[in-house]
Amino acid sequence: xxxxxxxxxxxxxxxxxxDRGEWWRVALTATGAALATGFALAAVALASLRGSxxxxxxxxxLDEPGTRSGVIVGLLLLxxxxxxxxxxxARVGAVHRDRRLAGLRLAxxxxxxxxxxxxxxxxxxxxxxxxxxxxxTVLLLLRQWDRPTALAWVGITLVAVAVPVLGAASGALxxxxxxxxxxxxxxRVGPRGGRGPGLLFLAGVLLVGVLALLTVGTTSPAASxxxxxxxxxxxxxxxxxxxAGAVWLSGATAKATGRILAVRARSAxxxxxxxRLRDDPWSAARTHAxxxxxxxxxTGFLGIRQVMSDVVRTQRFSAPASxxxxxxxxxxxxxxxxxxxxxxxxxxxxxxxxxTRRRGLAAQAAAGVPRTVLGRALLLETALxxxxxxxxxxxxxxxxxxxxxxxxxxxxxxxxxxxxxxVYAACLxxxxxxxxxxxxxxxxxxxxxx
Amino acid sequence: xxxxxPLLSASGLTKAHGRTPALRGASVDLHAGEILAVTGASGxxxxxxxxxxxxxxxxxxxxxxxxxxRLADLPEKRLSELRRTEFGVVFQFGQLIPELTALDxxxxxxxxxxxxxxxxxxxxxxxxERFGVRGQQDLRPGEMSGGQAQRTALARALVTGxxxxxxxxxTGALDSLSGEQVMTALVHTARESGTxxxxxxxxxxxxxxxxxxxxLRDGAVAxxxxxx
Numbered sequence: 001x002x003x004x005x006x007x008x009x010x011x012x013x014x015x016x017x018x019d020r021g022e023w024w025r026v027a028l029t030a031t032g033a034a035l036a037t038g039f040a041l042a043a044v045a046l047a048s049l050r051g052s053x054x055x056x057x058x059x060x061x062l063d064e065p066g067t068r069s070g071v072i073v074g075l076l077l078l079x080x081x082x083x084x085x086x087x088x089x090a091r092v093g094a095v096h097r098d099r100r101l102a103g104l105r106l107a108x109x110x111x112x113x114x115x116x117x118x119x120x121x122x123x124x125x126x127x128x129x130x131x132x133x134x135x136x137t138v139l140l141l142l143r144q145w146d147r148p149t150a151l152a153w154v155g156i157t158l159v160a161v162a163v164p165v166l167g168a169a170s171g172a173l174x175x176x177x178x179x180x181x182x183x184x185x186x187x188r189v190g191p192r193g194g195r196g197p198g199l200l201f202l203a204g205v206l207l208v209g210v211l212a213l214l215t216v217g218t219t220s221p222a223a224s225x226x227x228x229x230x231x232x233x234x235x236x237x238x239x240x241x242x243x244a245g246a247v248w249l250s251g252a253t254a255k256a257t258g259r260i261l262a263v264r265a266r267s268a269x270x271x272x273x274x275x276r277l278r279d280d281p282w283s284a285a286r287t288h289a290x291x292x293x294x295x296x297x298x299t300g301f302l303g304i305r306q307v308m309s310d311v312v313r314t315q316r317f318s319a320p321a322s323x324x325x326x327x328x329x330x331x332x333x334x335x336x337x338x339x340x341x342x343x344x345x346x347x348x349x350x351x352x353x354x355x356t357r358r359r360g361l362a363a364q365a366a367a368g369v370p371r372t373v374l375g376r377a378l379l380l381e382t383a384l385x386x387x388x389x390x391x392x393x394x395x396x397x398x399x400x401x402x403x404x405x406x407x408x409x410x411x412x413x414x415x416x417x418x419x420x421x422x423v424y425a426a427c428l429x430x431x432x433x434x435x436x437x438x439x440x441x442x443x444x445x446x447x448x449x450x
Numbered sequence: 451x452x453x454x455x456p457l458l459s460a461s462g463l464t465k466a467h468g469r470t471p472a473l474r475g476a477s478v479d480l481h482a483g484e485i486l487a488v489t490g491a492s493g494x495x496x497x498x499x500x501x502x503x504x505x506x507x508x509x510x511x512x513x514x515x516x517x518x519x520r521l522a523d524l525p526e527k528r529l530s531e532l533r534r535t536e537f538g539v540v541f542q543f544g545q546l547i548p549e550l551t552a553l554d555x556x557x558x559x560x561x562x563x564x565x566x567x568x569x570x571x572x573x574x575x576x577x578x579e580r581f582g583v584r585g586q587q588d589l590r591p592g593e594m595s596g597g598q599a600q601r602t603a604l605a606r607a608l609v610t611g612x613x614x615x616x617x618x619x620x621t622g623a624l625d626s627l628s629g630e631q632v633m634t635a636l637v638h639t640a641r642e643s644g645t646x647x648x649x650x651x652x653x654x655x656x657x658x659x660x661x662x663x664x665x666l667r668d669g670a671v672a673x674x675x676x677x678x
Binding site: 026265266268271272278279298360364365367372373445447 | 467497501504506507527530531532534535537538539540541545547548549554558559560562566567586590591668672
């Protein structure tokens with residue numbers, strides 16, 4: 001206990017003495033943890049319901065176990081972009097943090113001490129976000145639900161504890177290389193090459209999948225009109241398979257784009273961007289994978305939405321039309337939230353990549369490399385690998401929309417082909433939010449600090 | 451007999467970083483083909499002087515004149531172009547792009563100037579040859595020794611045929627043997643091409659390579675006289 005207190009104090013002192021980047025990391029990590037907690041708590045609260053209920057929100061969508069399990073899966077799926085976002089947050093100030101902790105090792109700290117401090121740094125930020133989200137969710141829940149069941153309280157407690165614990169564990173795991181080789185890390189000046197697609201992210205996605213299986217498996221069979229949770233599970237399986245494939249696809253696309261363009265580049269900006277991609281194609285793979293997922297799901301959904309809206313408008317069903325339109329609107333809102341989180345992750349990742357390289361960039365500018373060239377290279381690092389990947393995922397989403405339209409015997413909603421274009425433009429805009437930071441990074445003052 | 455007009459001239463430069471003064475009325479001249487060492491203790495304003503002379507930062511007071519043109523009158527875009535074409539800049543570390551190979555790093559200024567990729571790479575290869583690092587042309591900076599990286603940086607600074615090279619502690623991060631190799635290569639090439647060199651150093655052995663040495667003390671220049 002005494003050792004933990006000492007580590008806690010040291011972690012606090014290190015964070016307090018850190019630069020603005022570290023505070024950004026804490027704030028963004030807490031935000032990500034709050035989002036994760038919020039979505040998980042909502043899913044847990046719904047999963048604790050058994051049988052039919054009258055829920056005053058969502059136009060009856062939450063009343064029956066069948067549709068409720070679909071909403072639960074949707075909420076759990078929202079955790080995937082949040083995981084990508086948290087992964088990007090962990091990279092903010094990563095180089096400086098790794099050096100600082102490696103410095104601790106050199107100063108005599110044991111590997112276990114360094115791991116504990118790293119875990120505390122991340123865990124505390126997650127605890128903050130988790131606590132805020134838990135308090136807000138519980139207050140909101142008590143306004144809708146007079147007496148939540150014991151199962152709901154157990155689930156809420158588990159989520160509130162699990163988020164900071166998982167955050168702390170991932171913080172410690174992320175530093176395994178520093179712990180193993182402090183000297184090697186301190187001396188490393190360039191970015192790491194040949195990294196995998198982010199085992200922590202994939203483990204997180206797997207965890208989300210297992211949770212979804214558990215919740216659907218325990219809630220859906222209780223439905224009288226739907227004996228099993230087959231469709232949501234199949235959807236979940238497809239999305240997870242596509243998600244895992246998307247991580248590899250985006251990394252592989254970045255690598256191939258870098259390799260092809262590096263030898264053919266005619267301009268300095270393209271050369272710099274292509275070589276950066278070739279050197280570390282996995283750096284943005286998680287965020288890009290989330291972009292691909294959102295593109296597939298968003299394009300496909302808009303196609304399905306258009307067809308379903310058409311069907312609901314022209315045919316009569318037993319449930320009121322608002323039941324279906326609310327379902328469509330909620331799904332649309334969830335996809336929009338996922339897209340917003342993904343774009344935030346992209347912006348954070350681009351900003352972090354700049355912050356890590358700021359001294360080198362200032363040296364480039366001092367040596368006469370125009371700011372416009374460096375700015376173009378920054379945008380190209382996002383634009384080049386995303387172009388083929390978004391095109392492919394847009395085609396996939398359009399195929400889903402077309403298939404559904406043909407199935408329902410309705411006209412194909414061709415307008416959805418514009419979705420990938422809009423996603424691509426939004427991604428470039430998200431990357432462009434770092435351009436003011438680039439301007440600051442090029443200040444001669446950066447040359448004065450190592 | 452009239453004194454030759456200096457290629458680069460600074461007069462009465464003052465510059466403060468926040469509330470800390472770095473330069474207090476520093477004046478210095480650099481003639482074409484001359485190697486000038488600027489020495490001084492840490493914090494004496496050496497790097498700030500180099501930044502002002504190279505047009506990287508604008509002084510608070512005083513003026514810098516290059517080839518008859520006041521740098522203060524040039525827009526930022528023109529200053530960047532000047533640093534890319536007529537000046538070469540070498541720092542202690544950090545100026546090479548870590549993701550580019552040595553060959554592409556050296557070819558970069560040519561590519562920026564509009565030379566096609568193949569020609570840029572050919573010329574870059576020749577400069578790497580001159581500095582004895584042709585064998586490392588496909589390595590990235592992180593894969594080279596400090597001395598090899600610094601010789602690559604020198605090749606990059608000289609590849610456009612600049613009239614002035616600014617070198618800020620170019621051997622500061624090197625062992626004595628590597629430092630000697632870097633300085634020999636720099637001085638030899640500068641003499642051969644008639645390039646003026648402004649060398650910032652706190653090392654007397656490095657300063658000994660220069661034609662002339664000036665010392666900065668508390669942000670002002672105290673001349674020492676001819677050393678070589």
